[in-house]
Amino acid sequence: MRDASSSASSSSSTTPRWSGAFRRLAWSNLCAQSAEQISLAAAPLVAVFALGANARDTGLLQTAQTLPFLLLSMPLGVWADRRSRRALMTLAESVRVCAMLCVLLLVLTHALNLPLLAALGFVAATGTVAYNVAAPSLVPSLVPREAYASANGRLELARSVAYSAGPAVGGLLVGWIGAGWAYGGAAALSALAVVLLAGLREPPRASAPPRHFMLELRDGTRFVLRDPLLLPMLATAVFFNLGFFILQAVYVPYAAQRLGLSASAIGVTLGAYGVGMVCGALAAPAIARLLTFGRLLVIGPSCGLLASLVMVATLVAPSFWLALASFFLLGAGPILWVVGSTTLRQAITPARMIGRVSALISTATYGARPVGALLGAALSARWSIDVCLVAAALAFFVQASIIFFSPAARLPSIPEPADEERAAAC
Numbered sequence: 001m002r003d004a005s006s007s008a009s010s011s012s013s014t015t016p017r018w019s020g021a022f023r024r025l026a027w028s029n030l031c032a033q034s035a036e037q038i039s040l041a042a043a044p045l046v047a048v049f050a051l052g053a054n055a056r057d058t059g060l061l062q063t064a065q066t067l068p069f070l071l072l073s074m075p076l077g078v079w080a081d082r083r084s085r086r087a088l089m090t091l092a093e094s095v096r097v098c099a100m101l102c103v104l105l106l107v108l109t110h111a112l113n114l115p116l117l118a119a120l121g122f123v124a125a126t127g128t129v130a131y132n133v134a135a136p137s138l139v140p141s142l143v144p145r146e147a148y149a150s151a152n153g154r155l156e157l158a159r160s161v162a163y164s165a166g167p168a169v170g171g172l173l174v175g176w177i178g179a180g181w182a183y184g185g186a187a188a189l190s191a192l193a194v195v196l197l198a199g200l201r202e203p204p205r206a207s208a209p210p211r212h213f214m215l216e217l218r219d220g221t222r223f224v225l226r227d228p229l230l231l232p233m234l235a236t237a238v239f240f241n242l243g244f245f246i247l248q249a250v251y252v253p254y255a256a257q258r259l260g261l262s263a264s265a266i267g268v269t270l271g272a273y274g275v276g277m278v279c280g281a282l283a284a285p286a287i288a289r290l291l292t293f294g295r296l297l298v299i300g301p302s303c304g305l306l307a308s309l310v311m312v313a314t315l316v317a318p319s320f321w322l323a324l325a326s327f328f329l330l331g332a333g334p335i336l337w338v339v340g341s342t343t344l345r346q347a348i349t350p351a352r353m354i355g356r357v358s359a360l361i362s363t364a365t366y367g368a369r370p371v372g373a374l375l376g377a378a379l380s381a382r383w384s385i386d387v388c389l390v391a392a393a394l395a396f397f398v399q400a401s402i403i404f405f406s407p408a409a410r411l412p413s414i415p416e417p418a419d420e421e422r423a424a425a426c
Contacts, residue, residue, distance in 0.1 A: 021201050022142040022151065028196035029135060029155050032093055033162035035190035036128050039100060040065065041270055042182040043121055044252040045263050046107075051114055055385055059249035059377025064118035066245065066373055068125040069132075069366030076133045077360065085134040086202040092130030093194045099124035100187035107183065127190065132366065136342055141203045149288070149343045149414070156339050157281040162274065223353060224360050229415070230348070232406030233297075233341050236399045237365035240304055240337075242372040243395030244330065247311065249376030250388045258385070259318050269323045276331025284336055294411035297340045301400040303333020308393040315386055347414050 018026075047053035047061055079088055099120045106112040106120075135155065143151045224230045255261045255269065288296055307329035314322045349357045372395075379388045403409055 018151075018154075019142055021203075022139075024196050024200040025135065025138065025142065026154055026158055028089075028093075028193040028200070029131065030158035030162060031189045031193035031196065032096075032127060032131055033159045035096065035100070035186040035193065036124075037162050037274070038182055038189070039103075039121070039124060039186040041267060042186070043117060045266065046112070047114060047117060048252055048256060049263055051112070051117070053114060053253075055250045055253040055380040055388075056377045057114060058252055059373050059380060061114065061118050061121065062245060062249045062373030063370040063377065065121035065125050066366065066369035067122060068129045070363060070370055072126060072129045073133055073363035073366065074360065076130055077137075077357075077363075080134045080137045084202055085138045086197055086200050089127075089130050089134050090194055090197040092127045093190055093197060096124045096127030097187050097190045097194065100183050100190060104183040104187060129366070136346060138202065140346055145347075148346050149339065152339045152342045152346075153281060153284055156335055156342075157278065159277070161278055221360055223349070224357055227348070229344065229406075229408050229411075230357075230361075232402055232408055233344065234361055234364055236301055236337075236403040236406075237341065237361065238368045239395050239399035239402065240301065240334065241365050241368040242375070243304070243308060243392040243399065245369045245372030246376040246379070246388050246392040246395065247308070249373040250380050250385045254385045254389075255323060259314065259320060259323060261320060261323075265320060269320065269327055271327075272324045273327040273331040276328040276333075277335040278331075279328075280332040280335035281339070284339055287336065292412045293340065293344075293414055294409045296336055297344075297411070298403055298409050300334040300337025300340075301396075301403045303329045305393075305396040305400040307333075308389075308396040312389050312393050315389060343414060344408070 043061060043065065044053075044058045047058055051057075053061070076088060076092075103112065103117065103120050106116060136152075139148065139151050139155070224234060251270075252266055255266045256263075261269070287299070291299075307326045310322055310329065311326040314326075345357060345361065375391070376388045379391055
């Protein structure tokens, strides 16, 4: 049974001393996330302003750049439970460096086209998939249990800074001095992440007996689907990502054509997402002291719904400021969700299967990204971008409803872990 007697705010009220390995993980996370955000912001801008892409094209581009989450999360999750997590992240980030350098070369030789941009975006996204699976699995071996929330908050703050600066920097670089510099900067940051990861000392783990790949996937899947806390968290994240990427798929052409924004202005609105994440991450410790753990989990989905309604309002009143506010809300609230949901997953999942559980959640939630992007492309091609914005708002309404009525929303504090016998029974 889980004991909810520990205070949710206890870990946020103290400042632990971080090990050198965790500091390397945090800094490499900042570099890798910054590289990802610069390249993700540059891709649709290059597609629209340099290659003449329409909303359907940018939707398909988003699909290609997010498809690795659906295809690779589970295999990489099994790797993370079997082998070195540091080696997995280092290898995947090295692949991203190669992909970004290829884009740079194609830009400089004027040989870039939409299929190549999509294909290299697919390859580069493998680095992000590896981070999303391996980093949460690595944290429990680098910090004590009482510091999980603080460690996750520190990692998410780094990610927030990347989400804040990355799109703005990407938009400015593309608008001022061309796409090549954006991809060159992304490659340099990704290479720095490789260097930091290469020097990280990962604590040894007890080797698990070899088992069939599908049996290991089955165990992780059963554990999540049978857990009354993890299942609604999974469903909430799926619908959030579905709505977010319906919006992301069409936002750049919508902002350029309907809102009349330049590449630099679009980068600023996208950057507001990261600014919101920074503000939310900085406010998280104070908010955690004021609210129960369950209420903390509700804030993110609620802000996501509000943000989608603000974006729908631009259909009636086209405005740079409304778009800016929408992306700010999409960052400020959901960052609390990411910290809380990651902490919950680490707290209740047995250490031996945390990689598979993280991978399953990444597969389902981030796998919703290419589905959302593809749906955005289809809706814009069949009807209009207006329909895409309304569809995104409906998805955000569903995710807010799921978490609001779930038992997770009523948790007074961070729960205790499931016992190994119950996990084995799954």
